[in-house]
Amino acid sequence: MRFFGPALLALSIAAAPVALAQGQQARGDATYTSDLVTRWGKGVTPDNVWQSYPRPQLQRREWRNLNGLWDYAITAPAVARPQKMDGQILVPFPVESRLSRVARKLTPDQRLWYRRSFTIPANWAGQRIMLNFGAVDYASQVMVNGAPVGGHKGGSDPFGFDITDYLKPGDNEVMVQVADPTSAGTQPRGKQSLDPSGIWYTASSGIWQTVWIEPVPKLHIADVRATADIDRGVVEVDVALSNWAGDTDAVRLTASSKGKVIASTILRGNRHATLAIPDAHHWSPDDPFLYDLKAELISVRDPYAGQPERDRKAYDARFTLAETQRYAAAQPEGAVRDSVDSYFAMRKISVGQGPVRGQPVLLLNNKPLFHNGTLDQGWWPDGLLTPPSEEAMKSDLVFLMKAGFNMVRKHIKVEPARYYYDADRLGMMIWQDMPSGGGEDQFVAGTSQGQAIFPSSTMADHVDELGRMVGALRAFPSIVLWVVNNEGWGQFDSATLSKYVKGMDPSRLVNANSGWMDVAPGVSDVFDIHTYEDKPNVPARHADRAIVLGEYGGVGLPVKGHLWKPGKTLWSYQVAGGDGDYLSRYRVKMEEVVRQAKLHGLSAAVYTQTSDVEDEINGLLTYDRAQSKAKAEDLAKIAAPLWDAMP
Missing domain, CATH: 3.20.20.80 (Glycosidases)
Structure with missing residues (x-):
């Protein structure tokens, strides 16, 4: 979109009164929020705000949504921890927005703080607990029970931290500190501006997508990447685990359509698989057909057990067809350790x-x-x-x-x-x-x-x-x-x-x-x-x-x-x-x-x-x-x- 040009025209419309955002008090750092509220915005409450599982391509059944009302404060950058919070903010709406119930500007020389408490469900005991953020704009530091657990820089991508070692019985506290230079910096930010006008829009700082916690095993599935090849009638799948895998750590992949299994195989952890999709149903705007894909972390009987020079043979087989074939024939042992649901389309x-x-x-x-x-x-x-x-x-x-x-x-x-x-x-x-x-x-x-x-x-x-x-x-x-x-x-x-x-x-x-x-x-x-x-x-x-x-x-x-x-x-x-x-x-x-x-x-x-x-x-x-x-x-x-x- 161009800044200017001969085709650009402008006009004015008669003024109308402007309402403050819900809970906003008149103050010098208030953002302009307009009267406009969408029909969906009118129905937003702390109890119903963004309830869907936020990562649909890597979905687990057990999780807890942390959206809703958090305490917030805006401070000078040198403040180590706010002594007093300024009020409440509705997560995951940006602090400048009407729906956040705050509608305040965040300048590059300020810091935005969030705080809330949460508990861990009793049936999650013995598992690792991940704290996940859909997106936070721009640079964030995350603390649990006063201890720093990690930081992230980037306003548009998801991230998360294993917070297990920072938790305690009962209530736990999470705090997030955010800095956002917006248009005063050079970081990727799209059309956000500290001085919105024309084609530049009101800045959106802080947490702006869902926050959630979920239990995972120490070694768990971190990524499933499915790439269709309709010319060969296959889907290529990479499965990445959260750490390096042992010889008995394997993944069972199952592709299905409307509940019917189309293809299945077992692969070593952190490996690649090719699944044949016969008579593939192609995805298109007129026919957006999708296949389901399940990835399960399992244990298998050692595929090299009893082999002469077992360790050397296993080492030399890494990332070879022989390894792929050996794991495809491996025998599962015990219960499923981690499971995620995904999907893919056969399209080119x-x-x-x-x-x-x-x-x-x-x-x-x-x-x-x-x-x-x-x-x-x-x-x-x-x-x-x-x-x-x-x-x-x-x-x-x-x-x-x-x-x-x-x-x-x-x-x-x-x-x-x-x-x-x-x-x-x-x-x-x-x-x-x-x-x-x-x-x-x-x-x-x-x-x-x-x-x-x-x-x-x-x-x-x-x-x-x-x-x-x-x-x-x-x-x-x-x-x-x-x-x-x-x-x-x-x-x-x-x-x-x-x-x-x-x-x-x-x-x-x-x-x-x-x-x-x-x-x-x-x-x-x-x-x-x-x-x-x-x-x-x-x-x-x-x-x-x-x-x-x-x-x-x-x-x-x-x-x-x-x-x-x-x-x-x-x-x-x-x-x-x-x-x-x-x-x-x-x-x-x-x-x-x-x-x-x-x-x-x-x-x-x-x-x-x-x-x-x-x-x-x-x-x-x-x-x-x-x-x-x-x-x-x-x-x-x-x-x-x-x-x-x-x-």
């Missing part, structure tokens, strides 16, 4: 021949499929970075599918894992952006001839977060493409970063640069332009990659009673004169997209955007999702010719 995303000679297109399951998407910021007027509920989050996807979209570009924000879980089941393809970082002078312009310069430590932090994002999300089949850089915002060495992502996850496509500087033609799978003209410009043809409109559209329509800050200048690329004009402008743009798909081999188009966001009014939905600016059925009819553009 690639680039190949399309209907226009010489111009490759995006393929799904080896067939051309146009990606008709929206730019999706994922912001909410009451929860900011945190959706008010999973139902609210899912409602955006449902609306978009009814409106003729089959893809969402998740714009420089990482969502809670339940979002991708819902997309997997609904059949919505996702282009996942890496949240951008950098300072004002490190935002590369469209006319720039070089990329941004950062200290080595800053680059290392960015690469680390990029890798953790890919690692945390690559299990979700709905994600079909990674977007490494957006419009040069903090862009550095994008060719190397794209190779890194491609190396981590060769099963998906990579968009090195969405808009502006195209500096990785030999690495990026797509050539991506942003065009907010009345009729979108045509991307130049490329013989070795697909061409896409990474952003277009931007038709604004203010809806009275559904504006973030009435009386303030609003932001859009164009402003429609009413409902009819709005739909007419949308039709003109979409008809040009259809023309480009048919005549030029365009593979994808990303319309700006799903909903209004704060000052922006160019959404298909109002910011509170209470009203659509055009009927979903009308939007779908306009997009329908796209599906005739490819065989």
